[in-house]
Amino acid sequence: MPLGETTFVSQAMAGFLMGPSVLGQFKCLKKFFFAPKPFFVCETISLLGTMIFLFSMGVKIDISMVMRTGRKTWAIGVCSFVLPLAFSIFYAFLLRQVLPPGTDIYKSLFYIAAFSSAGSFQVVANLLEDFKLLNSEVGRLAISSSMVNGVLCAIWQIIAVSRQQKIIFQDTYQSSSKWIAISLCVMVIIILCVLRPIMLWMIRRTPKGRPMKESYLVSVYVMVLGCSLFGEFIGEHYLIGPIILGLAVPEGPPLGSALVERLDTFVSVVLMPLFFLTSSAKFKLHLVDTYSFAIVQPVAFFGFLGKVIGTMLPSIYCNMPLTDALILGLIMGAQGMTHILHFQNLQYLHIIDDQSYAQMVVALMWLTAASTPIVKFMYDPTKSYLSLNRRRTIEHAPPRTILPLMACIYHEENTPPLINVLEMSNSSTESPICLYVLHLIQLTGRSAPVLIDHEASNKSVNPLKSSYSQNIRNAFKSYENQQMGNVMVKVLTSISPYETMHDEICLQAAKKRAYMLIVPFHKQCGPTQILESAQPIRALNRHLLRTAPCSVGILVERGNLISNNPLTSMSFYSVGILFVEGADDREALAYAMRMADHPNVKVTVIRLMEPRRKSRNLASRDPDGDLIHKFMVDYIHIKRHDYREEAVRDSVEMVNVIRSLEGCYDLILVGRRHQNESSLFSGLTEWIEFPELGLIADMLVSSDSTFDGSVLVVQQQNKAGIGLLDIHPENSIVKKQEPLPIVEVTVAQRRDQ
Template sequence: MALVNITTNSSTALNTSQWNCEHSSKFQRFSKGIFYGENPLNHTLSVITLQASLVCFSTSWLQFFLAPLGEGSFIPQVLAGLLTGPTILGGIKSVKRWLFPAKPFYVCNTISFLGCVFFLFLVGIKIEPSMVMRTGRKTWAIGLCSFVFPVLLSILCALAIRQTLNPETDLYKSIYYIAIFLSGGSFHVTATLLEDLKLLNSEVGQLALSSSMVSGAVSAMWEVFIITRQQSTLQKKKDKSSIMMIISLVVLVIFICFVLRPIMLWMIRKTPKGKPIKESYIISVFLMLLVCSFAGEFIGEHFLVGPILLGLAVPEGPPLGSALVERLDNIVSGVFMPLYYLNSSSSFKIYLIDGRSLAVVQPVAFISFFGKVLGAMLPCLYSNMPLTDSLCLALLISAQGITHLLHLQTCQYLRVIDDQTYVQMVISLIWLTAVSTPVVKFLYDPSKSYLSLNRGKTIEHAPPNAVLPLMACIHLEENTLPMINVIEMSNSTIESPIFLYVLHLIQLVGRSAPVLMDHQLDFNFSQVSYHSQSIINAFKSYEQQHTGNMMVKLFTSISPYESMHDEICMQAAKQRACMLIMPFHMQWRSTQIIELAHPIRDLNLNLLRNAPCSVGILVERGNVINNNPLTTVSFYSVGIVFIEGSDDREALSYAMRMAGHPNVTVTVIRLIEPGKKSRTYVDTDPDGDLIHKFKVDFIEIKRHDYREEVVRDSVEMVNVIRSLEGCYDLILVGRCHDSESPLFSGLTEWNEYPELGCVGDMLVSSDSNFDGSVLVVQQQHRVGVSRNDLNNSLNAKQETITILEVPRETKMRQ
């Protein structure tokens, strides 16, 4: 027989233990399998694997139903833990016998707490402490008020309720702790919620992040002080224990800052630029993590204090911070944390819920939540922020999540609160967060902030001989030269200069808050990646060659792909850009086809739906790449396929500007139906007016040309498009046309790349031999409409955007 020591979570004594007897042959580590007559559920590893599978499946199932309602990831995770844990599913005797026996469950307990160590380490890595010092007065006001207001209101509420309670009850003793811990904020919870709602790059999201950093820092210091004080009260010698714990904690912080952090900085210096960090360095940091966790437990603090302090000391971003996040993020979020939620449900005893405790804790929780919302809204309203935006920001800051649950379990373990109060506080944590987050999803539209800044900024409607503001986005170093060639063709002159805003886009890895670096204000290469340096140098050299008629402003945006379009649109609106040029997600080379990360395609689709200006998608097919205006004089042949509509007019307007360049030849090919051939172009329609203007201004110049092609159906149109292969370096086409025209009959159903439109797809599809480049243009004239209206109008004007993967002979993924 074997004895298993099971420590209970009772609040009456920390040393209370139970002793259960088991057969020594039961719950060994590995099973021989059912074919050898063994039950896999009699083995620890099999039971833990089944527990993890159940909670992960439940989490995915709940996220599928709750995510469209606006719920973040926390609510499905905690509900999945309660449903599959001992609270509900484990309450069934037959299930509890096989799925939640004592020994495997407490092995799962140990694994889940190890997951918490890595989780809080990741939280610390993603936090940038310097953000607190860089925030403005408005951010400090929101952060401090969102902490002070709930503390004051909830303590007053607790004081009033305490007068009705029996002094001998646990609720009477812990009511003030309940008020304080329910008032705390968390930067990680706010950042995770913003990521779930895809609002990290929004105006309200940025303000919520910086404000939650302030309130989270103040809350953390306050809670650490209370926990340290409570730890000292559990010791028999109360005179010096508290002072020694505080001194030891300070020594641990000094050791991390002045010993471990310099070691990590040395690792970064030893890593060549652009190269991944050594695996031995990663393992060394993991050893530091375990040592810091043990040190926190050794000095009497919680074992989770050391990991978060070490995480804060890790230099954010690449190469070290990003590498650590890449190694740990998936396994922690996919395996360890589901087991933690399953394990935490064992402390949630549903039979302890009664009306009396419900009437005490829930009002305090609601008043605390109301105080957070009120405290965050008042500074916003004072600074003339709209009421809707103020409410959404307050709800984002007031949301609760995993870090609050960890604090509650620590309070339960240290007897700050009893089991009954813990259950009530978890209930309040769930319902308050579940109610508030959908409000943000349905009230706040980030596109309104930048759609309202731009009014009809298109190339077609831009005044002649005026400054042309363009924005170019770069993903990789290979996008630089094709983009410079397009800008060179755009004919920047002293009379009509170009203001070019270059945005280097980098995926957010290794930090929670997105970053936008303006290289004019702080041209510090130590803050940018190795690839950003080469991109910056190339555009700076191009600007120097065109002094007087070209101005280039360089930015680096580090943000998640899911919300990157909000950052791009906001910058395009602020800079009053007429056109935003984006690289296509596929790149053609002489020996291979390079397909970039799939989120880049989704990014382009989001920009087509939401951009406050015209959008051009640049597809690189070969010839333009061979020209290098930085070193030689380049000549370009440009063709425009003109059919009808605002997108074609925008493409032709851009081509007419290119036609003024002495080294550019422009040819307009207009495809018309037979019934429209005799139509008079002057003073009849916008298409005809622009065609007439091109003829008057440029057709007499010998290097430019205009021709019409009469096409009766889609087959003849395809033949004309195919005839252009090998004739031009760059072809401009409009994205959308009249889909009811017989010219497009049957074409939309076979598009490989619907975001390029019918004509662009013909030139770029896998069976095309076109070796030039294509710029697909969409004119943005729907300024001021909501996101839903914009999506509906796009769907009505063009086919539903679907993704069709076509196998190719040569493909390399990056």
């Protein structure tokens, strides 16, 4: 939202505005929305919606993650539970010393303090998803810490409610509490020992990569309804059964992801608005008077303040920056739908009165509405990786050292082309390559993103997760063994939503100090036709072009690199470089010069020049000429390499030169952007199909192109900490600016120092 609010705030505000306390006072709306019979139907549907919502959230939770969290997470989770509880209850104790004992607020003040200061994993997960922070460092820490906090809060709330029920119902509760506890244990045993094995059987019966049968999904829905009915029958809340069943559903695909995909949109778009509308009927604005406001609001504020402080103290102790600790505290302090459900349960059990419920809802709304925009506008996840590197490019990489590269893989079909590029990159004893392969899997059926390091996950990750990327790992390990120490490959698996996946990739690239990030093009192309298109991958690639802390290469595979297999045969590669001018072309040429050292790679540099510039001395002091001169001195004497210049006067002649390359090369390297004010690119921007590839690469891979080779589109990283130039994938021609060379010189001076 433009104001930085979460979807919960907007939906809740809309529901309360439509309720009987505001717009519902008008007779026409009251008769339409709150007539007894229609309202009863809406309330029934909304209760079904809350049941499915909490079941869905249970499916997304990985309960084993609580046990695997580190000391830092446990410290934050425990402190964010203890301090707000202590703050709010201590303040409530002080208030009870001055309040008259006979009032309803006096009796329920401790419960107001305890439940207003509680945390919720579901609320934190929804907030991070709304703000696209699931893959940020703060987001990952908030997810794991909120799981610990949520478990502690749930145990405390069950104890508190059970104690109050015992006081209210006395003998009746005393005689039935044992049977309720026994029945609850029976329900848990049935879910774990009967229903979960049935769901595991459904998964085994589903072929890999195939969707779940509709009959299986319907059976799970029946289980949800049955568990809810059983919970109500034994005297527990009707939501207990679906929550436990959701936690028991095997996470991820095929079952967990199928359930979440089917339920999420329907619940969030249809059922949740009805829940907020029916909840507004329980909210009576006229009960919010000054006296109760002055009592309840400070209690809720002290609980919120305790959550922020309880989160910040252990975070600062663990050397987290003050701003990040504050943001983490505000995230952990957010409240949402689960809190409203708890408040309504307290109201239903007569633990709090209608006036206290109204005050607690008011406190929830204004505290959440005031804190979440601060998170939205203060926290930038890119700073965590942009500040780790200064200049990580192949052009500026020191010679005869290990070259760290990172590559992303979306499907197993991306593996052979990447191995061929790795083979061409000429790993040697003097300059070995360390390749980090990140297998990207879309997050479905769970809330918390996962990064799996397969070399360090033999004991810490369950066998189901360690089976991810098995074929990819085997292929790269085979190539690594074949190279006898010249290549080191480490495979990681990242399971996260596409909207925030670029943060994970950039953070890993910065931590591994990669000089180039290679990602597949979003269209998998064959020699004659396009096989697959994925718009989320295209959006991800555009994010990476804008935020990556190292150079980026987009590999467009046209089929020929798949046919070559370095694992089984010796291959000879013909590589071409289209060089115009600019940093991206220099980065492409620097990478090609590394390939030129490979005995089975032929490199041809084709420089496109306007006639008035063709006579310029190659050894002049401009960086383009310096690199071209270095290539000619080091490689032209080797017969298999070649260099030629093509004089082109306009875009038409340039297009003709590019079309003449058909059938000549296995791989062409080309820069994405060109700082050029000439007429070579005039009029081409109107016909560009893929702006993220740049004008020249777009001509090579567009739908009407007959070029049958693969293309590696290179963009040089030109950031030093914070970006020197704002990169937009839509712009492949960047006009020259005066301040830019001054900053570039400053960076070079610092590097020399």
